[in-house]
Amino acid sequence: MAKTLSFTDTSPQTVKIGDTTTSFALICGNDNVATDLTHATSITVKLGNASGYLKSATVDSASLTDPTTGQVTVKFNADLMTSLPAGSYAIEVWVVDPTGTSIYPSDGSTGFTITNNIQSSNGSTITTITFDDFVEAMNKAASTIAKGDKGEKGDPGDNGFYHYTVDLTDAKYDRNKWYYVETDGHQLGSLGGPSYFSLEAPSDAAMVPYGTHNGIGKGTFARQTVLYGQGGWGSYDRKLIVLDDQNPPQWTTDGKRLLTFAVPNDNNLNYALYARGGLKINITSDVPGLTWTPQTDELVVNDTTISALNDAPDPKSLGLDDDHTFWALPMSQLKQQLKTS
Structure with a gap:
């Protein structure tokens, strides 16, 4: 029944x-x-x-x-x-x-x-940026995300966007571990508030050994797109706005999540993410001058130990919780709403 x-x-x-x-x-x-x-x-x-x-x-x-x-x-x-x-x-x-x-x-x-209630027109009851600012930022991001060359140290793309590559395909990165990838900075980007990051990594079987199944093959990507940085650094009024989170575990043969952005804690304010060994990740951001460094073992920051994980990261344990995160529409739906509004 x-x-x-x-x-x-x-x-x-x-x-x-x-x-x-x-x-x-x-x-x-x-x-x-x-x-x-x-x-x-x-x-x-x-x-x-x-x-x-x-x-x-x-x-x-x-x-x-x-x-x-x-x-x-x-x-x-x-x-x-x-x-x-x-x-x-x-x-x-x-x-x-x-x-x-x-x-x-x-x-x-x-x-x-x-x-919405009558006071929700500017979005102030949801997050600290206004809806008009949000739309403007997303129009700008959506118009430039696919442009520009990708490089190791942040080649500038069109309209002030920068492109980075994080490579964990070397054999020293265990395909069954998730590594902490940290930048060397936490400066804000050019969107006038939150910083924009789009993480994208191929997940087809030709690229990574854990592969895909159920008919999903070449052209399949794990992707997460976020805005981050509302509020003062080092305080808990920082916000992470998750715009797109296309990282379904069913894409991999062992049902494991591949990557996710991490909200820095008070002891480590630099931008960071967790990614599985074997991935090559392309990052687009409005933040210039970043160097992304995968940690092969344990990283100690201000007496806080950050270890490689033996299982896929739980987004909530990385700061993607209800207090710090505003989950918006997926980018495809957001674009559709912008066309019809």
């Missing part, structure tokens, strides 16, 4: 930014017949959008009014609403009981919408 997830007849399906009192009422079912949740030991609601998974909230199974109805209430409190911009979202409910884990719905996902 297909697992289904639907809103109750009286449940809202839209919530405004800043509203922390709205609740969604959802019914977990099998072929739209309510599931008995009496024996549920764990219930987790997970949210995502076109860029992927975003965040989750736990529902106390003891709080269910009548578990036999399969109804789960999701409260959109301040913690859940933080850093979620207006847009279309997907929701799933994960239920754990003695028989295992059930994910509702089993086919696709159930959608809901977050809309």
Whole structure:
């Protein structure tokens, strides 16, 4: 039987930014017949959008009014609403009981919408840059990302963009480790606020031994595009805006993430990322004069040890968390919105 997830007849399906009192009422079912949740030991609601998974909230199974109805209430409190911009979202409910884990719905996902409130026109409730600045920066970035020669030490491209190469194809880089790649600086770029970085690495089998499968071959890239640098350096009001995160683990034969930007901690403010051995990464940025250095062993910075990882990095452990990160639309959707706005 297909697992289904639907809103109750009286449940809202839209919530405004800043509203922390709205609740969604959802019914977990099998072929739209309510599931008995009496024996549920764990219930987790997970949210995502076109860029992927975003965040989750736990529902106390003891709080269910009548578990036999399969109804789960999701409260959109301040913690859940933080850093979620207006847009279309997907929701799933994960239920754990003695028989295992059930994910509702089993086919696709159930959608809901977050809309702007009257004070959201300049985006100030989401991040520290205005929407007009954001659009201007993205128009500039999108018009230049594919231009210019790539070089080891940051060859300038058109309109002030610079191109770098990080090469981890040497045999000294273990294909089953993820290396900390650090720059020698943290100066801001030319966008007038956040600094722009686009990381792109081929992931087809001809380039790296962990390869691809499911018909995805040449031309496949792991990519992450970010804006970073809002707020003062060394303080926790810095922001990372993730514009595009096309790095699905299913592209690799062993299901491991390939690369991700890292938010520097207070002891190390230089720009940095984690990347898997075997990759050759092209970086486009508006920040000039950077040298990117992969660390082959452990790096010690101000008494903080940064080691090579034996497993794919968890983006949240690298600072890509709900307090410091604003997940925007993927670049393809952003461009489409700009064309129609």
